[in-house]
Amino acid sequence: MDAPVNREDIARMRPLERKALLDEIVAMLMAGELRIGDAARILRSAVLGLDRQAFAQVVKLSERAIAKLEDDPHANPTLETLKRVFAPFGGTVTLMFPQVEDTESLGEDRRQRRAVILDALAKNRRRIRGNPKR
Template structure:
């Protein structure tokens, strides 16, 4: 999924994609850093420096969140990172019933998100000096 693909989506399709991203985080398929990387890079097409300036955080805070799986950001940091997308950090509890299996549209959105994350990580590795 590329920035141009996102631009072609309707507002409802973009919302469904972001909801799918949140669902993947909720079930542990993605972490918050992965979600941040996808939203920043694919939805906004911003590099870390520009995004950090927009959300009033340091570039190193964004890098740590996105690159370190054991990062432990504050709630304030997470709220700043997800605010441009209408996201808020909230307390939720697991459902008692098993979640429904994803339908074809959900599977397609999840695959788009996974491929966007993989592409973003490859680009980051290529642009990071040895």
């Protein structure tokens, strides 16, 4: 399996590759493979390379709001919070009805990309649990 995606890898990506990564994260959200807080964590840490405190300042939210969104599976963020969290990535909050997608019909490259995203998330969660200051 490929190594987890890190900030340096993303910095070297061409714009279309970065867009494909963002699209894959959205597809995983829609398929229920990621929670919205997981997506926020991946984007904050891997794409921007920011800790929660710095990111909270950028998006003008409290660090507590960011932590709740990322860590609490029952978090119920407002639309305004979601708009602020995803704005730095060009994201918007919309209502969509998902297409039915059979993960077995995904190409090998998409399956690998999804595995790398999930692996990066798992490693990030372990690191944060070991460091309660984040």
